[in-house]
Amino acid sequence: MAVVTPEEVAVRISLARPLTPEQRAVIQDAIDDALATVTAHLHTFPVPRLITEHGVLRQGDSWAVKRHPIVEIVSATAETSSGEPTGRYTVVYRAGLDPDADPDYGAALRRYVLGHAAAMPHIVQLSPNGRRVKSASLEGQSVTYTDDPQAGSGAAGAPPTLTSLSYWRVLSVHQPDGIAPHPLGYTSWP
Structure with a gap:
């Protein structure tokens, strides 16, 4: 854009x-x-920018990401260590102000x-x-x-x-x- x-x-x-x-x-x-x-x-x-953030914790119905405001969550993938879930996620999201x-x-x-x-x-x-x-x-x-x-x-x-x-x-x-x-x-x- x-x-x-x-x-x-x-x-x-x-x-x-x-x-x-x-x-x-x-x-x-x-x-x-x-x-x-x-x-x-x-x-x-x-303008909104696509961000990938690793090691994100889920907080209820939202994500503890670093950039705000969040426009949309594109994906959230559970992270594992030695095949076991870590409780953290890799979150891909769009954040920023939206002029549209x-x-x-x-x-x-x-x-x-x-x-x-x-x-x-x-x-x-x-x-x-x-x-x-x-x-x-x-x-x-x-x-x-x-x-x-x-x-x-x-x-x-x-x-x-x-x-x-x-x-x-x-x-x-x-x-x-x-x-x-x-x-x-x-x-x-x-």
Whole structure:
């Protein structure tokens, strides 16, 4: 599932199509950079990703997997040691946020990735002008260019900030298996 294609970024920067393999690679790298930034901000994958995890315990009707949110469990295979079940499983699942299931998130993700990929300096240099339009006047036929659109400034063509995706941020707390020590159980104090 592609959130944004290199062709869509090329349209944004007025780059002629079809793209050369070099242009496509540079633009795809900018898209991947924007998605990596989103992944770090959201604390999860911005689009579902297939994950294989070994040594997973079953907890009632669910699985104690490390990645959330879970989109679907693809398979769960019991693990064995010397032919005996270990009580753990190898679980294959898809995890991450799903832009197809949540159109509001999908639109916000697309705006962010498209805006930031198109605003990266090495992408701006690919455009025919090598710069971005700051303002234009039809009757006076004047154009003002800028090389530095400020994210979140509200100006035409300015990319949104990461805070536009904060609503979908995944915050979680993980406690390892087993019983944690009692807070008053320590015998020595610092």
